[in-house]
Amino acid sequence: MAKVMGENIIEVRGLKNQFGRNVIHEDLDLDVKRGEVLGIVGGSGTGKSVLLRSIVGLQKPKEGSIKAFGIDVLKADPKEMAEVENRWGVMFQDGALFSSLTVRENVEAPMRARLKLDAQTRSALADLRIAMVGLPPKATTLYPSELSGGMRKRAGLARALALDPDIVFLDEPTAGLDPIGASDFDTLIKSLQKAMGLTVFMVTHDLDTLHATCDRVAVLAEKKVLVTGTMAEMLDVDHPWVREYFHGPRAHAAMTASGGEN
Numbered sequence: 001m002a003k004v005m006g007e008n009i010i011e012v013r014g015l016k017n018q019f020g021r022n023v024i025h026e027d028l029d030l031d032v033k034r035g036e037v038l039g040i041v042g043g044s045g046t047g048k049s050v051l052l053r054s055i056v057g058l059q060k061p062k063e064g065s066i067k068a069f070g071i072d073v074l075k076a077d078p079k080e081m082a083e084v085e086n087r088w089g090v091m092f093q094d095g096a097l098f099s100s101l102t103v104r105e106n107v108e109a110p111m112r113a114r115l116k117l118d119a120q121t122r123s124a125l126a127d128l129r130i131a132m133v134g135l136p137p138k139a140t141t142l143y144p145s146e147l148s149g150g151m152r153k154r155a156g157l158a159r160a161l162a163l164d165p166d167i168v169f170l171d172e173p174t175a176g177l178d179p180i181g182a183s184d185f186d187t188l189i190k191s192l193q194k195a196m197g198l199t200v201f202m203v204t205h206d207l208d209t210l211h212a213t214c215d216r217v218a219v220l221a222e223k224k225v226l227v228t229g230t231m232a233e234m235l236d237v238d239h240p241w242v243r244e245y246f247h248g249p250r251a252h253a254a255m256t257a258s259g260g261e262n
């Protein structure tokens with residue numbers, strides 16, 4: 001059942017992204033509501049990652065506006081941008097951890113850059129985040145190369161949560177995990193949403209994850225957000241890609257596994 005969500009904390013309007021002559025997005029609009037887990041889906045190359053990168057300021061769009069917490073991030077001055085960046089966390093596909101730093105040092109990195117904390121408080125706060133994502137205490141002193149893929153993702157998530165953000169952006173969080181690891185990660189996302197009131201923007205191909213975690217889904221097709229709605233609403237969308245994706249055999253298996261409609 002759809003939950004009542006809060007105000008828009010992200011508003012994208014008229015977004016255009018283009019590489020050379022390759023137009024990826026044109027007139028793309030999207031809202032992310034406070035407290036929701038929003039899944040971004042779409043065929044390969046439809047620009048899901050480019051959309052995420054545009055919102056978090058890693059990809060400068062050609063046109064459009066992007067507001068985060070009411071601030072236009074494309075026009076923000078450094079002080080406003082710092083305010084925004086303190087309120088979001090990003091987790092990239094492979095965790096994107098610093099290989100020469102331990103897990104604790106990785107989680108401390110955003111704190112060092114943005115918070116004035118003494119070393120002891122910073123380290124205690126990092127350990128708290130590490131525990132929150134379900135990593136054992138001994139993981140704090142390990143290096144990324146000593147972690148399994150699933151542990152690396154959790155460490156990446158702990159780092160994304162370092163500043164106690166309002167929203168986290170996740171790019172394919174369950175890619176490369178075995179089904180049990182992926183399902184554990186889904187449970188973790190859902191519990192963080194409930195416990196912290198966290199908003200989640202998640203690019204994913206994983207139908208099980210969509211069923212298990214997402215309050216709404218946004219479908220990228222034809223260079224824009226074609227449709228947004230609950231998983232149940234996706235079943236009624238009359239578009240070839242949407243039909244194939246949400247009515248295909250994998251979709252049915254995922255829906256059955258999740259116990260029916262979202």
Ligand SMILES: Nc1ncnc2c1ncn2[C@@H]1O[C@H](COP(=O)(O)OP(=O)(O)OP(=O)(O)O)[C@@H](O)[C@H]1O
Nearest residue numbers: 019022024042043044045046047048049050051203
């Ligand atoms: N820096 C870049 N320079 C040139 N083209 C780029 C750049 N980044 C992305 N693209 C192109 O933009 C398009 C969208 O890429 P993006 O990675 O966002 O797709 P996606 O929907 O996330 O795909 P997938 O599901 O396969 O990961 C692709 O055609 C890609 O080649």
